[in-house]
Amino acid sequence: MATEHYSQDSTGKVPLWRQPTFRAIVFQVLLVLCILAFGNFLLSNTLQNMEQRGITTGFGFLDNAAGFGILQSLIPYDETYTYGRTFVVGLLNTLLVAALGIFFATFLGFFIGVARLSHNWLVARLATVYIETFRNIPLLLQIMFWYFAVLRPLPLPRQSLSIGDAVFLNNRGLFVPRPIAEDGFGLVVAALLLAIVGAVVLARWARKRQEASGQQFPTGLSAFALIVGLPLLTYWVSGSPLHWDNPVLGGFNFRGGLEVIPELAALVLALSIYTAAFIAEAVRSGIQSVSHGQTEAAYALGLRPRVTLKLVIIPQAMRVIIPQLTSQYLNLTKNSSLATAIGYPDLVNVFAGTTLNQTGQAVEVIAMTMGVYLLISLVISLFMNWYNKRNQLVER
Amino acid sequence: MQATRYVMGLGAALMLSGAVNAGATLDAVKSKGFVQCGVSTGLPGFSSADDKGRFTGIDVDMCRAVAAAIFGDAEKVKYNPLTAKERFTALQSGEIDMLPRNTTWTYTRDTSLGLNFTGVNYYDGQGFLVTKNLGVKSALEMDGASFCIQAGTTTELNLADYFRSNKMNYTPITFDTSDQTIKAFEAGRCDALTSDQSQLYALRIKLSDPKSAVVLPEVISKEPLGPVVRQGDDEWFNIVKWSLYAMVNAEELGVTSANVDEMKAGSADPNVRRLLGVEGVKGEWMGLPDDWGYNIIKQVGNYGEAFDRNVGAGSALGIARGLNALWSKGGLQYAPPIR
């Protein structure tokens, strides 16, 4: 018997087309060619179609005056500002919704997730019902529900529901007093920053001491006291350099104060309720992933339940929770684009909506919009990866 | 080296295949067998679908007229309901062949979007709809009010201009569709709804109690609404333009869908005979059969009929002809002669 049986030629080498490396190279070259050809196909078509139809191209439009108003803006804006400004206004509105949504969804989600594992039968069942209800109904439907069904029956401005003479609720939104800083308020801000830095230093010191001596220090409580107490003290000492601008009913609606428009409220409500259901599931799976032996071991070492939770269970559960949490945050941010269904002026509604229509430059506008969302999701996932890496289980 | 040459070759081949000349739209429409028509998502009188999905309205009649001119069959139309925000992109991209969607003719749109307006099928102006119990008699009393608007319209821009020039403040609440604006108005989300006057009447009948709202007397802008086509295809531009003019001319000459057969057979008026393709002019100058005008009038009717049926006295809207009367009757509708 000889080796000739195998498909080798006389030189004893495997033929070129059967070598994995060669095949890999050929395949990849073909792939690159296909992609280039496809890209070129799209690009040339687009350019040619746009040229032939006389569609204006380029980003010059960003410097033109927009000429339309926007319902809500975090930065100064009126119709004399440019299209470029509408982009920023829309982006900030999107970020506002995303930030508020993430904040509320995280709280609610952790609460529901823990409730689901509660030993209390009723509470656990309620949490289960919550999760199974809200994650199985499309978000768009929930947004519409909150907007059209729940917020709409609120009274007209003249019959507003009110708390004192400061907080008003009507179908135009929620109006609360706006804090206005006077001279010297900078001191309070400085005190707050100082307190935060102090808390971080304190936490480091406490950790080091615990690692060295095993003595514990009530870090959380003292940090809280520091962060709340110091600015309050400064505020009081410097003579309350803050006054409140109350909303006042005038003409058609309330003026002054801080206004939360119903579109924002409905969107944040729907986004956080919906996402909280998913976060709750993540939290539950995280906590359940920590084996019961860990708890027993901790108890055997004499740790009390609260300490066990804080030092043993949560750190391990977080490793499972964080990646899922990241993707939920990303989803929430992307889902905030459904704002357009109820007219909240987010990036998609303002920029990829009105600006696109007024300028007619769909390709540029959509490219910018998609680019921004990509960037946001990239930033969130980079941050979460960094966090994940820092807290990863370090194995031997 | 070979690879780049290959890619370049492929690119060149694709370039060639994409090369198009004027007349492409008509050829494409003929080979598809229907006109793809962008209309609004639901505006009674202009374009709205009933619960069977059948579209009617004065804008829809423009589509039907063009289909009648090309195919001799007004039904060969497919409708593409579009929000105001989507409409120009859809037309630019070639998703639709024509856009009669109560669209205002403006300088920017005509020059920078790569579009051409083919004429005016409705002269309009922007107005305000308010509830009676608001007690407002004029728009000038509305400093600080909030307005429901449809996003991506000239309305949005006019409102900003009006309030700026009168040094007043306002809050815009913009929605994608006119349905949403009227629903928001009904629910009291805004103090007033602003839009083209014709639309205000059309939307008012969607209120549960239409009598509770009034249209303010002010008209703050000029809104010439007309069908739009893409730039760069003059033949198609002509077809849409002259389909409208044929309808206006027919009203002026007294040709209606009822008497068109009679007129075709017996009229001695050379204007009528040219309109109906009996003598003088040739449809092939636009790539159409000679009786294109006859088909439009026979199947869709003249401009007056379309107006009455959809928005005028014969409809639920009951809007007077006003500016949209023929030039000879004190209005602005004036069509170049067919000769």
Next chain:
Amino acid sequence: MTTHVPHPDLPPPSTSIGAIAWLRANLFSSWLNSLLTLGAAYLLYLTIPPLVQWALIDADWFGDSREACESGGACWVFVGVRMNQFMYGLYPETEYWRINLAAILLVLLMVPLFIKRFPWKRWLVPFVLFGYPVIAFMLFSGGVFGLEYVETSRWGGLTLTLILSSVGMAASLPLGILLALGRRSDMPIVKSVSVVIIEFWRGVPLITVLFMSSVMLPLFLPEGTHFDKLLRAMIGIALFQSAYMAEVVRSGLQAIPKGQYEAAQALGLSYWQSMGLIILPQALKLVIPGIVNTFIALFKDTTLVLIIGLFDMLAMIQAALADPNWLGYAIEGLSFAALVYWVFCFSMSRYSLSLERKLHTGHTR
């Protein structure tokens, strides 16, 4: 001889069995728990009775006009009157039987798949996957066998929702598997291309994708190229979800021990053989919950087509809400939609649970 007869066991103390014990253990085990229980019960008391009163007891069920809704409860008459439109959209009324027939056919085909020992499963599965869609398409669209042609713009309601989602599911799974394999590939270019595709689709909102597919697409293609709007929406949704699917499948691939890959290679299996016969069957089984979750997400995402003007069920309901004869019944309409979507999503998730249990053959220690 006396045999020892033990006394019968005493019953356990009444506090450790029965309802009381259960209550003590599960609801009132500590003062905190008691407080929670009372709080939860109060919450239920606040919400459930009025809800039942509104939705069931006070509700109006029968009638055909607004006048039938006088009692102040929910007006289900509104939903009933519009039911056909919610189900079939703008499909011609005389042709409803075609949709019904397709639905019945699907059920008949699916039932044997759930019977454990059905002998012809081997043939049935490919038929359901490849043969049935052709039949269903012919039925829906018509134009053959003397059936009236119904253009896709008239497809709507729940029918459209189901069509969109089933096509999306059927397309996104294989695409997702390909992308996942690409991302795990040794070939650097294949890998980076897959990563870029996956991250792109996961990073952009579906609305912008649908907007592009519905109104911008012809701009990227040679003039005169036309294809159906519904098809484009399907492609958009399928591509979007396939990126999520890829990540799910990838997590399954990563969970397969390296030994399996090596063993497959040692047996002389080619790449596709080892993937198809060894790796994927194990990996996919591991990630069934993830796959079904992606399907559920896809099902819910089909509602977004209403923004680009396709009339899925939610869009039909929204259109019905704007009917001046039926103003003010938003809660009823939206609740009905919520219920329908919930039933579908919930049963999908339950099915995945049972499937997971059934297929849980290995990997437990």
